[in-house]
Amino acid sequence: MKRVRAEVLSTRRLGAYHSLTLVAPEIAERARPGQFLAIAMPEGGDFLLRRHFSIHQTSRRGGWAGTIEFIVDPSGPGTERLARVKAHESLDVIGPLGKAFSYPKKLTNCLLIAEGRGAASLYFLAQELKARRKRVDMIVGAENFERVFKPIEGKRLSQTISILTTDGSLGDRGSVIDALPSMVESCGTDVIYASAPPETLEKIAAFCSDRKIPAQIAVEENFGCGLGLCFSCVVPVGRKDGSGYDNVRSCVDGPVFNPARVLWDRWLTDQPKMLPTPPEGLPVVRSWPG
Amino acid sequence: MKRVRAEVLSTRRLGAYHSLTLVAPEIAERARPGQFLAIAMPEGGDFLLRRHFSIHQTSRRGGWAGTIEFIVDPSGPGTERLARVKAHESLDVIGPLGKAFSYPKKLTNCLLIAEGRGAASLYFLAQELKARRKRVDMIVGAENFERVFKPIEGKRLSQTISILTTDGSLGDRGSVIDALPSMVESCGTDVIYASAPPETLEKIAAFCSDRKIPAQIAVEENFGCGLGLCFSCVVPVGRKDGSGYDNVRSCVDGPVFNPARVLWDRWLTDQPKMLPTPPEGLPVVRSWPG
């Protein structure tokens, strides 16, 4: 892991997303799919913490300085600010961070499931899998066509691909889960990789456990540091010996996990349910336990 | 007093200072010398309060939209930020605020004393006095030539002018106080106007009181609002009936005051003395009263 002040080589819009390419040879050399970068916010705004981005692409070719590309989904004040960063500015970057996806030794038919910006790391993974002569199939989903990440690249990288959008504006109408059984069937899937919002990951985990398909998923949690210092980013993971679970830091022990070991109920439920609009009569919360 | 979102028409550097000209006809119409503007900081920085600037110049000519010019002395984070504002940006401005200098009815020979950025409002005053057929003389001082505000304009506006710098890089070496007695003598000064740091104003006040010369000064204090809402900006001013003093708000009852009524000892002393470098052994402050 390296810390550098990296020049922004180029930026471009990709539908709803913004791609930033940094000159960072030392990071590019080490980066593997599933790992992420911790980017300090440019000065002058009221941002404190770093923001974290999956590594989408590296280039170490020829005589050129190695570069690294990541994808910004402008979904809050910090990511909106970073989407406005221009070429030739420089950013304070730490990376590569976290555990990467591991490649299957024996199994060959890989199904990659990406929702929204989750495709950024999975396309990188697809390349590496193909370089290892694995078969790659994909399910790529999003709310609408603007949020389907580089569909043409997806097609190029995969043997077969199923694209779905919630509003049907690209591919089939539906979610990645809808295509899962038939894709697994038709592709003869041996192993599944996924990067998606937690609710989708939970469903994929249930499916894989049902069908006994080995899988790896990349999760997101609110990070304080991304460096293993603060224990902000934990995910409940069952111990190997079956004797309970630990809250492990997704920034150093993840973000890639075996979904079979994540305690989904504990991680996702008992959080207040977030309905898009409140029901007619909001429940009055009267007692305050503990 | 008006509140407008004003476009920045132009900006330029003037030695150490930056001049900003705003399109603000409603403010320009009303502005008089000694009054000030309250400028909201552009968004995106960690600035809360408005910054305050003397009005340097207005133009209401012909068919053009009225404009208003002020001078930024980049002396802290907020003024440094404003010095970087570019033409065509817009600023949220309230003005004109505060009491203006008043013009003498009978007396004719006016001496204007400006130190550093203080010249901004006094040049505006000089114009108005000349328009009223008063004689204007000036003493303009600063640390160095870069901080002497528009010396050529000063010469144009005054019958006689004395320019002084602390380092002697322009005009005589010294402070405005050094030139005061001889200028008053040679110009037959009837009335004095001054805008300068408080220590200089105190000396001018003592001089005027000694020589019984009527005077008006413009002061600066840390402003919370500049609008009369918060009582942050008070200056101790003796009551007319001699029965003590009041802490009056310099933003609404000033910034122009009669120096004879300011309680200088109370305003300036009993504040910790600010030495540029600490003495060899700093005094240990042991007891903490109250």
Add this chain to the structure above:
Amino acid sequence: MAGVKRTIGVALDGLTLTTPVAIASGCAGTGRELAGLVDLHRVGAVVSRSITLHPRKGTRTPRIAESPSGVVWETGLQNPGIESFVAEELPRLARAQIPVIVSIAGTSMEEYVRLTSLLQNVAGVAALEVYLSGPDDELDREVMGSRPDRAAEIIGAVGRMSTVPVFAKLPALSTDLVEVATAVMRAGASGLTLLGPVPALGVNASRLRPELGAVTGYLSGPAVRPLVLRGVFEVSRAMPEVPIFAVGGVTTGEDAVEMLLAGAWAVQVGTATLVDPVAPVKIAQGIHAYLREKGLASPAEIRGRLRLPTASPSGEPG
């Protein structure tokens, strides 16, 4: 939701506001200045600067400085004293026909009693707000109202004499805020203003001196909002029926909604008013827009409605 009749008015035990956004104490001038800066009819209420029995000149300057997302200030409660206030400032404040809440500050029980008696049946006073963050000269303590017994004693006396609702503005640094809140409500307060200003110090490193002439002061502005939210949340959980003004760091409609969700009935706006005198109006509009977006009819419908996890939120043993 079409057809919902939407109001942002709010009734706080005898004090009715047309918008749940008031201007906080010490940030409303003398009744002369605001009229030219904002359409006061669109402001829920104005709290006067804190008024003492005798005139006070206040502390030395500088009285205000910036800090990260905040300001550090101390005016020393400069004010003309209750008599001059009632004669001159109050009628001007009351002229706009919006509720005027008079903030009173004493350094002893006697002073609070005399202040209250001088405000009995005075026209133009909609409510009293009792400042309790100043020193207690009688008991020789730094803060008048940070202990439940003393706070209750003062509020009890004021409440018994007052002819209008009484809000207690509780000191920010209390060992047990909820206890103090409970005690003053039992003693007869109509409601609470949470929190009082947060004690603070600004230091200018390059000049080796305090930022303020008074040396120490108080922290206001967005920086303190999470601290205020916690105070409002804890008190409103303990006493959901108590009207609460939340004050500290409210700058936007969204900030105000956060306070309402945490349990506030209305908010007060200080620092943001100094920066933008129209802020209290914009904040009310922001609340209205939020209600419209969520299809809700009034601020009361989000009050205290923060969605909480169903299980215990405390840390679990390993």
Add this chain to the structure above:
Amino acid sequence: MAGVKRTIGVALDGLTLTTPVAIASGCAGTGRELAGLVDLHRVGAVVSRSITLHPRKGTRTPRIAESPSGVVWETGLQNPGIESFVAEELPRLARAQIPVIVSIAGTSMEEYVRLTSLLQNVAGVAALEVYLSGPDDELDREVMGSRPDRAAEIIGAVGRMSTVPVFAKLPALSTDLVEVATAVMRAGASGLTLLGPVPALGVNASRLRPELGAVTGYLSGPAVRPLVLRGVFEVSRAMPEVPIFAVGGVTTGEDAVEMLLAGAWAVQVGTATLVDPVAPVKIAQGIHAYLREKGLASPAEIRGRLRLPTASPSGEPG
């Protein structure tokens, strides 16, 4: 001033640091992470996360969110428990050969006593920091150490048993911080860490929910600096001889100098370390640069040297 022999080391009653900048509790990982991120020999000390008697899994996520110039967080003191800490984490933290201050957190007197006994004569422990901001299960109070008597009782017991210096990290919201500070010093503390984390709540208005899984949490970062400065100033004025670590919002060398001027002997850096693990080194360099500019030889020469007005700073009667 040429020829001044300049040091930024500092001695705090039995704890000697090569720079007056330590990494604050909860922001130093498990002893494995920092070594790759910063040259630890240039950091004054490391405070461990708060260790409890039994392992703790901590609270639900999210555990951190941003607020104006700050962060709101709650981890629920996730830690492996004292035994596992001593066996695994401590040796790793101690490997860098810089002082390791172990933070201990209990919910009863018994827990503090057992924690201290398990740390007696343990190699690699330079000092203890006693976390007092958690709940007191024994007395059924929300905060262990915000009352002088209880805080003194705990610190007294820890101090009597400890084989290394003991620093008390005092809760941020106390009715009388100076009283608590005085009580714990009398009870045998070696020094103080001021302030403990500031209780706070983050609210997400658009989702109508708290920002944190634990609902309430603590506010850290630059936002709290003026509050911490005031605490440090008041306590150091009352007891200038007491070593004080200032913690809260220190991000730059200038921030650290402010704390020293207010009366701190050294600072701890939490949030800024999360953002930039090299911050503690840069801050020490900043202090050094300041001393050089002012021609001073050591941090002790600015400690508490804020220049104050000679007259009483309080408000004057009118």
